[in-house]
Amino acid sequence: xxxxxxxxxxxxxxxxxRVGGPEPRTLVHGVDVxxxxxxxxxxxxxxxxxxxxxxxAVLGLLPYPLVAGGSARIATPDGVVDVVGxxxxxxxRVRGAIVSAVFQEPLASLDPLMRIGRQLEWPLRRHRGLRGxxxxxxxLDALAEVQLAEPERIARSYIxxxxxxxxxxxxxxxxxxxxxxxxxxxxxTTALDVTVQAGIIELLQREVTDRGMSLLFISHxxxxxxxxxxxxxxxxxxxxxxxxxxxxxxxxxxxxxxAQLVAASRRLDEFLPVQGGAGAPDAxxxxxxEAGA
Amino acid sequence: MTxxxxxxxxxxxxxxxxxxxxxxxxxxxxxxxxxVVGIVSVFWTPxxxxxxxxxxLQPPSAEHWAGxxxxxxDLFTQLMIGARLALAVGFGSVSIAAVVGxxxxxxxxxxxxxxxxxxxxxLDIAIAFPTLLLAMLIVAWRGASLExxxxxxxxxxxxxxxxxxxxxxxxxxxxxxxxxxxxxxxGTVGVIRQHVLRNVWPTLIVPLALQFGGAVGxxxxxxxxxxxxxxxxxxxxxxxxxxxxxxxVAPTAAVLPGILLxxxxxxxxxLADGLRDVADPTSRSIR
Amino acid sequence: MLLLAFALAVTILFVVLxxxxxxxxxxxxxxxxxxxxxxxxARLGVDRPIPVQFAEYVGQLLSFxxxxxxxxxxxxxxxxxxxxxxxxxxxxxxFALSVLxxxxxxxxxxxxxxxxxxxxxxxxxxLGGAIPxxxxxxxxxxxxxxxxxxxxxxxxxxxxxxxxGAALYALTLPVLTIALVAGSxxxxxxxxxxxxxxxQQYLRAARATGQSFGTALxxxxxxxxxxxxxxxxxIQLSTTFVGAVIIERVFALPGLGDMLLVGIKExxxxxxxxxxxxxxxxxxxxxxxxDIAQRIIDPRLRDSLSGNRxxxxxx
Numbered sequence: 009x010x011x012x013x014x015x016x017x018x019x020x021x022x023x024x025x026r027v028g029g030p031e032p033r034t035l036v037h038g039v040d041v042x043x044x045x046x047x048x049x050x051x052x053x054x055x056x057x058x059x060x061x062x063x064x065a066v067l068g069l070l071p072y073p074l075v076a077g078g079s080a081r082i083a084t085p086d087g088v089v090d091v092v093g094x095x096x097x098x099x100x101r102v103r104g105a106i107v108s109a110v111f112q113e114p115l116a117s118l119d120p121l122m123r124i125g126r127q128l129e130w131p132l133r134r135h136r137g138l139r140g141x142x143x144x145x146x147x148l149d150a151l152a153e154v155q156l157a158e159p160e161r162i163a164r165s166y167i168x169x170x171x172x173x174x175x176x177x178x179x180x181x182x183x184x185x186x187x188x189x190x191x192x193x194x195x196x197t198t199a200l201d202v203t204v205q206a207g208i209i210e211l212l213q214r215e216v217t218d219r220g221m222s223l224l225f226i227s228h229x230x231x232x233x234x235x236x237x238x239x240x241x242x243x244x245x246x247x248x249x250x251x252x253x254x255x256x257x258x259x260x261x262x263x264x265x266x267a268q269l270v271a272a273s274r275r276l277d278e279f280l281p282v283q284g285g286a287g288a289p290d291a292x293x294x295x296x297x298e299a300g301a
Numbered sequence: 302m303t304x305x306x307x308x309x310x311x312x313x314x315x316x317x318x319x320x321x322x323x324x325x326x327x328x329x330x331x332x333x334x335x336x337v338v339g340i341v342s343v344f345w346t347p348x349x350x351x352x353x354x355x356x357x358l359q360p361p362s363a364e365h366w367a368g369x370x371x372x373x374x375d376l377f378t379q380l381m382i383g384a385r386l387a388l389a390v391g392f393g394s395v396s397i398a399a400v401v402g403x404x405x406x407x408x409x410x411x412x413x414x415x416x417x418x419x420x421x422x423x424l425d426i427a428i429a430f431p432t433l434l435l436a437m438l439i440v441a442w443r444g445a446s447l448e449x450x451x452x453x454x455x456x457x458x459x460x461x462x463x464x465x466x467x468x469x470x471x472x473x474x475x476x477x478x479x480x481x482x483x484x485x486x487x488g489t490v491g492v493i494r495q496h497v498l499r500n501v502w503p504t505l506i507v508p509l510a511l512q513f514g515g516a517v518g519x520x521x522x523x524x525x526x527x528x529x530x531x532x533x534x535x536x537x538x539x540x541x542x543x544x545x546x547x548x549x550v551a552p553t554a555a556v557l558p559g560i561l562l563x564x565x566x567x568x569x570x571x572l573a574d575g576l577r578d579v580a581d582p583t584s585r586s587i588r
Numbered sequence: 589m590l591l592l593a594f595a596l597a598v599t600i601l602f603v604v605l606x607x608x609x610x611x612x613x614x615x616x617x618x619x620x621x622x623x624x625x626x627x628x629x630a631r632l633g634v635d636r637p638i639p640v641q642f643a644e645y646v647g648q649l650l651s652f653x654x655x656x657x658x659x660x661x662x663x664x665x666x667x668x669x670x671x672x673x674x675x676x677x678x679x680x681x682x683f684a685l686s687v688l689x690x691x692x693x694x695x696x697x698x699x700x701x702x703x704x705x706x707x708x709x710x711x712x713x714x715l716g717g718a719i720p721x722x723x724x725x726x727x728x729x730x731x732x733x734x735x736x737x738x739x740x741x742x743x744x745x746x747x748x749x750x751x752x753g754a755a756l757y758a759l760t761l762p763v764l765t766i767a768l769v770a771g772s773x774x775x776x777x778x779x780x781x782x783x784x785x786x787x788q789q790y791l792r793a794a795r796a797t798g799q800s801f802g803t804a805l806x807x808x809x810x811x812x813x814x815x816x817x818x819x820x821x822x823i824q825l826s827t828t829f830v831g832a833v834i835i836e837r838v839f840a841l842p843g844l845g846d847m848l849l850v851g852i853k854e855x856x857x858x859x860x861x862x863x864x865x866x867x868x869x870x871x872x873x874x875x876x877x878x879d880i881a882q883r884i885i886d887p888r889l890r891d892s893l894s895g896n897r898x899x900x901x902x903x
Binding site: 029064067069071072073096097100101102103104105108109111113116117118119120121122130131134135166168179182183185186 | 702787788789790792793794795796797798799800801807808811812815885886887888
């Protein structure tokens, strides 16, 4: 852990992910990027590009036998923490409070046997120190904030009793419970119906703005990313291919692979009759029409 | 932009395949050796089964490779016959389990709802009921014999196979290609023959293989309790029962049959695991 | 559902034992005259029409009358209760010990699944499950009791449980034998369930909120892992019971197993029937209890229509 001062919130330097054992392999070959407070970075790539692994490495939650290399430094009130090489105990304090995550499949990311309200209680109790009635009220408030109607009913329900979109909102509530500074969203809309996706993205945008959080948004869908990210990091086969402002990437991609991605996304857009100028920096996210919550 | 192409996806690196062979190899060796011994025993054994000239409870010697039992009979001969018996029990009961189980399972899968429910409930009960108790029931009825043992163990195993068949067959029947086949006029029997059986049997290989080991163990227990086939069928289980009283004097007789039992059961289990590794590489046993 | 199952079992037992096997021959010797056979049949009541016999049989069962043993004319019901003094503690203590062995071994084997020692534990569990329980008993007896004289080679004190020390001492080796084999078998299931849980994403998501590995496992992993294990445990308890039946022969213990085996040898059908009915009732009850327990823990199973199918899928 170097004592060098950090300017941003998150700083990845030569971050890598490797598998050890009899046939060692490198899955992510060194990512370099930093994130300022309140900044939104999108990571785009196809399946197998290593984007999710990068996210897990930042969280320190790589499954055995994957191991992270390089460094992933996070600025916390107690000093700079390098996720790579820090013992789990210390990282437990960073997760939830400083960095938090929403994953792709809400049905798998939530406990099927526990009522939703109770699942929300833990981070609220641990990180905000709430108890009893205060805690119960905070749970309901958290559910209301992610625009879930009838928070009391949802709190009493199990995850299989609500819809996919509602589940993802619960997952977001869970991630925001401790008021973190960085939210990692790993393909949060990929498993949802198209009509629901826009609502989730809108929710994320609003929360991130209102709370002044940084956002690390991972997706394979460029239009979605374009609507929410200030900068884009392109990954392919575990390597960082290009990094730049969203507008720049879309208008004049430097790398041929990035160019392919942009062109392909634009090409698909051409089939939609009404919308024009797709891929423009402030187009509202997914190429759908009405946004349904 | 002229020629637009979608980004090319590269295939993920190939999974290492070395793990698979270990289970299969070891299992095949263990099973193979014992199978060969069993088969050979049909044609040749060092001594006749009831040859009691050897002297009682003799330790292993050049003449009696494994020694003799308390009646003077050659132990190596008995071990060989025991191998043959174990194989007979294994194959016999697995065959019964397969035939009865698959039939019942298919019946439940294609029959009306209430028939299916009735059969399912029956199966649940049968599966919960311990194999050995069922075997004892059948032995109480028919008397102790090899056939009773094979029948009992086979029927007990049939229940598990039936349930598995029912579940898999139901899933296959729900597939589109079956609907297509039915639409073009194929009857239920034809559908079963052409589509269902073919897609169901791979799922059954491993459970059936595992049942082989269970059958050998169950028969050994039955024989130990005196409910197995009587002499001259030398079951390893019965050998152990006879050797128990003289275990300190003649330890070989109490140890060898047990080792062979373990070897055969583990061999078959490893074989089954190996088959599973080959057939379904995504399964957990690779970890 | 439970009653249906039990009724079915009762009927099957009746059919097999009374109708197919002929109890008459137990009472007469070879070369008996027709008159003697008829007399024996009359005494047993098997000359009456089958439906009548069945009705009487069911009637007796409902009043808990299991008949009298053919061989010693003692009421079967009482004999079963007396023998439970041996079999019940043997089964329960073995079961408890096997769980105590299986959970740590299975969990450890799963947690360290990719390491050599984790694999070793897994292999050991597989080995233990393949060894016939009576052989383990024989080996233990020869080493620990006949060889080193640490434990009795068999038998149960006449004073029954009035001297609990002596009784427990007699049960030590039997319990150890069963627990080792059943524990290994159970460990494989525990390992499988743990592997399943460890790979679940809700653990990862929970950790992302700041929970430690232990907390996440405790709060979410345990309950999820236990659900499929409950059915396994019920089956294991039945298996332990069967193991006890076998072990009673190895160690010459006067329990239900002994009663059953002697009954079969002597064709004492009321005894055989009594023990089998008791075992059936036990197994069915355990299955039923496991079913209920699962539904209490897992809300997805509570819808009774889909519940049945889902329980089957999980079990």
